[in-house]
Amino acid sequence: MMPPPEVPLHFSETIPKPSNVSWSGRLLRRPEAGAIAGTAVVLLIFACFAEVALFTLPGIISFLEPAAQLGIIAIAAALLMMGGEFDLSIGSMIAFGGMMLGIALVVWGWPLGFSLLFAFSIAILLGLINATIVMRTGLPSFIVTLAFLYILRGLSLVGLKLATEGATQLRGIKQHVEPDSWLVQALSGNAFEAFFLQLAQWGWVDTFKTGLPKVSGIPVEIVWFMGIALLAGYTLKQTPFGNWILATGGDAVAARRVGVPVTRVKMTLFCLTACAATLVGCMNALDFGSTDASRGMLKEFEAIIAAVIGGCLLTGGYGSVLGTFFGAIIFGLVSIGISYTSINQDWFKVFLGGMLLVSVFINHYVRQRIMEAKQ
Numbered sequence: 001m002m003p004p005p006e007v008p009l010h011f012s013e014t015i016p017k018p019s020n021v022s023w024s025g026r027l028l029r030r031p032e033a034g035a036i037a038g039t040a041v042v043l044l045i046f047a048c049f050a051e052v053a054l055f056t057l058p059g060i061i062s063f064l065e066p067a068a069q070l071g072i073i074a075i076a077a078a079l080l081m082m083g084g085e086f087d088l089s090i091g092s093m094i095a096f097g098g099m100m101l102g103i104a105l106v107v108w109g110w111p112l113g114f115s116l117l118f119a120f121s122i123a124i125l126l127g128l129i130n131a132t133i134v135m136r137t138g139l140p141s142f143i144v145t146l147a148f149l150y151i152l153r154g155l156s157l158v159g160l161k162l163a164t165e166g167a168t169q170l171r172g173i174k175q176h177v178e179p180d181s182w183l184v185q186a187l188s189g190n191a192f193e194a195f196f197l198q199l200a201q202w203g204w205v206d207t208f209k210t211g212l213p214k215v216s217g218i219p220v221e222i223v224w225f226m227g228i229a230l231l232a233g234y235t236l237k238q239t240p241f242g243n244w245i246l247a248t249g250g251d252a253v254a255a256r257r258v259g260v261p262v263t264r265v266k267m268t269l270f271c272l273t274a275c276a277a278t279l280v281g282c283m284n285a286l287d288f289g290s291t292d293a294s295r296g297m298l299k300e301f302e303a304i305i306a307a308v309i310g311g312c313l314l315t316g317g318y319g320s321v322l323g324t325f326f327g328a329i330i331f332g333l334v335s336i337g338i339s340y341t342s343i344n345q346d347w348f349k350v351f352l353g354g355m356l357l358v359s360v361f362i363n364h365y366v367r368q369r370i371m372e373a374k375q
Contacts, residue, residue: 031312031319031323032311032326034359035323035324035326035359036323038330038355039326039333042330042333046333050337050340050341057205058215064222066331068221068224069221069225070303071229074310074328075232075276075321076090076232076276077276077306078310078319078320079272081304081307083269084249084252084266084316084317085134085266087270087274087300088149088300088304089149089152089277090276090296090303091149092150092151092152092296093273093277095153095291095293096122096159097120097122097277097281099170100119101118101173101291103170104119106176109176119278119281122278128270130148131269134270135263135267157293160291160292170290173289177286187283189287190220191217192218193217196217225328228276229322246317246318247317248260249316250316250317305356306327306330307319307324307327308359309327309330309359310322310324330355
């Protein structure tokens, strides 16, 4: 078997590093620098204006949970952006994936394992359809997936109404699964409950009068978020496939010439975004015991915001999983932390828009400096 062809190094690693560049200049060229600095600034602001409860264990869990749900899809979206494409259908895919799981469980009476396999198989199929249309027609992925945003949202409405005889919410999911099933425990509820109970007995965490800990465990979304971030970061930085992603997004034509399987890379990334959205949809369905057509509304834009805050360029070929991780943390911290202050919560959307605009300016500046250094 022939060895795999040599592919370009990571885009960030091709940047000249002259000896006269200061450490601060080198730091600013890191794609995650803006997100880490932004997280530090937001933490400092809340340290000054928020209630102390925000920084207790229950407060930290409260903002990490929405950050984790967003982060799971944001990391997948960031990898796709690094590969030079967008997927605006992931928000609708959360509702659609949850509906597929719910129908298989409640309406068809399938066991949980087969229902999950069915939901993720549909997700992979839709990812392949998106990728095939983009690759075969040359249409911008922004337009193709925008169309699927509406198609999947509409199919979720139609499917739920057919399954429930007119309602847009399907209930009874918890009644069709075994609560002690390892699949249920892996996708819903809290992890490490026995450990937190032991911490309560030792007096290391706050407890109720009954002696039970106020935080019974870590929500599984957070565990998945951490695991996915570590796996994605390792893949991007330490594997040939990570090189292929950045080479594909940087210059697809040049990447093909050196043997990068551009089509296969993009198809894989589209499937990953669909599966990440389905994972969040299934988690929500099992946690709440129901699924509805409005789940995941606007999450596609929030995921892109987190990716851009994390250093991903809209032109592809550059970005960071670590930066996206902190971008999602910023979102969760602000969305929950603002309720611990006297600030009107209506300012949350203003903050997100401002963060997006500032991040785009920073990324554009970094891109210009990089291109100047390469000349």
